[in-house]
Amino acid sequence: MKVLSPALRKFFSYAQPYRWWIAGATVCGLLKFNIPVVFPWVLKDVIDYVLKTPSPDLGKISASMVFLILLYIFWSVITYYRSYLADRANQRLIFDLRHDLWVHLQKIWLGYYETRQVGSIASRLLGDTAIAQNFVGAAITNSIMDLSSLAVISALIFHMNWRLALVSVAVLPLYVALNRHFRKKILKSSRKAQQKMEEISGNVQEKLGGISIIQSYTLEKVEEQNFFQESRAYLNYRITNTKNNALAGALIGLITSLAPVLVVWYGVVQVIHGRLTIGELTAFYVYLGMFYSPLGRLSDLTILIANSRSAIDRIYEVFTTAPEIEDRPGALKVPHLQGEIRFSNASFGYEPGRPVLKGIDLTIPAGSIIALVGPSGAGKSTFVKLIPRFYDVSEGAVSIDGRDVRDYQLRSLRRQVALVPQEPILFSGTVAENILMGKPGAGEEEMLAAAKSANAHEFIMALPAGYQTEIGEGGIKLSGGQKQRVALARAFLKNAPILILDEATSALDSESENQIREALQRLMQNRTTLIIAHRLSTVQSAHRIVVFENGTIAEAGNHAELLRTPGGLYRRLYEEQFRSFFPEEFRL
Numbered sequence: 188m189k190v191l192s193p194a195l196r197k198f199f200s201y202a203q204p205y206r207w208w209i210a211g212a213t214v215c216g217l218l219k220f221n222i223p224v225v226f227p228w229v230l231k232d233v234i235d236y237v238l239k240t241p242s243p244d245l246g247k248i249s250a251s252m253v254f255l256i257l258l259y260i261f262w263s264v265i266t267y268y269r270s271y272l273a274d275r276a277n278q279r280l281i282f283d284l285r286h287d288l289w290v291h292l293q294k295i296w297l298g299y300y301e302t303r304q305v306g307s308i309a310s311r312l313l314g315d316t317a318i319a320q321n322f323v324g325a326a327i328t329n330s331i332m333d334l335s336s337l338a339v340i341s342a343l344i345f346h347m348n349w350r351l352a353l354v355s356v357a358v359l360p361l362y363v364a365l366n367r368h369f370r371k372k373i374l375k376s377s378r379k380a381q382q383k384m385e386e387i388s389g390n391v392q393e394k395l396g397g398i399s400i401i402q403s404y405t406l407e408k409v410e411e412q413n414f415f416q417e418s419r420a421y422l423n424y425r426i427t428n429t430k431n432n433a434l435a436g437a438l439i440g441l442i443t444s445l446a447p448v449l450v451v452w453y454g455v456v457q458v459i460h461g462r463l464t465i466g467e468l469t470a471f472y473v474y475l476g477m478f479y480s481p482l483g484r485l486s487d488l489t490i491l492i493a494n495s496r497s498a499i500d501r502i503y504e505v506f507t508t509a510p511e512i513e514d515r516p517g518a519l520k521v522p523h524l525q526g527e528i529r530f531s532n533a534s535f536g537y538e539p540g541r542p543v544l545k546g547i548d549l550t551i552p553a554g555s556i557i558a559l560v561g562p563s564g565a566g567k568s569t570f571v572k573l574i575p576r577f578y579d580v581s582e583g584a585v586s587i588d589g590r591d592v593r594d595y596q597l598r599s600l601r602r603q604v605a606l607v608p609q610e611p612i613l614f615s616g617t618v619a620e621n622i623l624m625g626k627p628g629a630g631e632e633e634m635l636a637a638a639k640s641a642n643a644h645e646f647i648m649a650l651p652a653g654y655q656t657e658i659g660e661g662g663i664k665l666s667g668g669q670k671q672r673v674a675l676a677r678a679f680l681k682n683a684p685i686l687i688l689d690e691a692t693s694a695l696d697s698e699s700e701n702q703i704r705e706a707l708q709r710l711m712q713n714r715t716t717l718i719i720a721h722r723l724s725t726v727q728s729a730h731r732i733v734v735f736e737n738g739t740i741a742e743a744g745n746h747a748e749l750l751r752t753p754g755g756l757y758r759r760l761y762e763e764q765f766r767s768f769f770p771e772e773f774r775l
């Protein structure tokens with residue numbers, strides 16, 4: 188017996204809670220597919236009775252017809268329950284699978300997303316689960332029903348006339364050979380088409396997300412050509428698939444059409460010689476059509492099942508991607524931290540053997556404001572990602588309030604950290620929904636207080652529907668300053684003891700910048716604040732400035748101390764930024 192693959196075992200585990208629905212659908216399906224087998228047999232008896240009896244009894248014939256009518260009424264009832272139970276089990280199974288996949292995707296570490304297109308991942312969550320849905324109905328119920336129908340019909344035709352039955356199945360080996368040959372070709376082109384569509388989906392989502400850049404750089408023709416090339420590759424796979432399907436249909440159709448001709452030819456000879464009745468030949472002919480119908484469906488099902496298997500395997504790949512950042516056994520849940528952060532000989536690299544941070548030793552007192560400066564790629568962003576455990580150090584440790592961050596429950600730890608990125612991240616929905624992400628379930632008064640602290644309340648109330656205004660994907664209906672203030676309101680509402688700012692006032696007009704600076708001053712009060720600074724004019728009031736270079740701390744101190752350091756990196760960076768503003772005699 189062939190052992191199920193891990194992917195299939197995982198998939199079938201989702202069918203387990205609905206096994207009785209599936210079993211009920213299967214039983215109803217067996218009846219649905221096999222009840223029609225009664226009709227040709229009754230037809231045979233009626234025809235032979237009429238032909239052999241000089242004065243047929245209409246009562247007997249009517250009784251047979253009434254029996255068939257009642258049987259088909261029953262057949263319609265079990266047909267309804269077969270479809271209802273199978274589809275209900277299907278929908279519930281895919282609901283559970285998609286939900287768990289979504290939950291798992293949210294646990295996977297950031298590195299997974301940084302190397303993949305979001306559209307490609309979405310394709311597995313939505314597209315592949317939809318394809319996988321066919322597996323239950325096809326593999327569990329339809330296959331069983333068609334195989335049972337074949338078994339019953341085969342038994343009946345061999346019972347009626349074994350010679351004629353042998354003639355009717357003489358073309359079966361050729362049918363099976365052709366089906367297997369074309370199935371391999373169709374599966375190959377289907378998988379390639381599926382992979383290509385995943386690539387196209389990822390590219391489309393990525394390019395539409397950056398449509399302003401494409402339009403501003405007049406790249407429409409370039410992207411049109413790229414999309415054309417990708418779509419043409421997908422089209423070629425689909426055309427190949429269509430050609431194989433059409434050719435398979437034509438040749439297999441020819442074979443299944445020849446079988447009835449052979450049966451009638453041989454059957455007429457048997458009738459002439461008195462070895463077969465007309466009723467039996469008629470019934471045999473009807474059974475033959477019923478015999479090749481499930482065969483055709485099984486042929487289609489093999490392709491459908493194979494496509495579903497491919498989708499299940501791709502879903503399983505996501506499930507087997509370990510979150511990597513997980514709670515340790517016995518991890519602590521803390522209601523509130525003071526916010527003292529310590530890096531002890533901490534090193535980290537995104538790839539083995541290529542460290543981004545090397546031997547970082549730094550203590551950040553609770554409630555202090557620390558600015559992180561340095562050239563691009565020096566390790567500033569990576570440094571702050573280690574605090575909420577977006578990544579874990581490869582060597583050394585990061586601790587908060589004297590305890591390694593890995594000793595805290597992940598959710599508990601991340602509740603203690605508020606992040607305000609340089610480019611605010613907002614989601615489709617209302618202004619209120621975006622602010623409440625800082626503290627789901629917060630009351631209206633708390634939300635309004637947070638918005639007022641972020642200098643956002645006034646502009647929000649001026650919107651068409653106030654806090655219930657739909658802001659579009661990424662907050663496209665808001666200006667840059669408005670989006671940043673909504674993001675700040677979210678951080679105010681979260682009220683976390685540790686705050687990470689990524690130059691939240693860059694690329695804004697002076698009015699918006701002043702409002703956001705004012706809000707930030709309020710937000711930073713009594714919090715441990717880390718500011719990733721791109722403009723050195725924004726960090727001069729920080730309690731301490733930490734200068735990164737090539738993944739190490741090159742120097743640290745306040746603004747005045749660092750400017751007095753001859754040949755220091757901070758001094759060089761400061762001079763480069765302000766060279767054009769001061770005459771040479773005033774340069775440092």
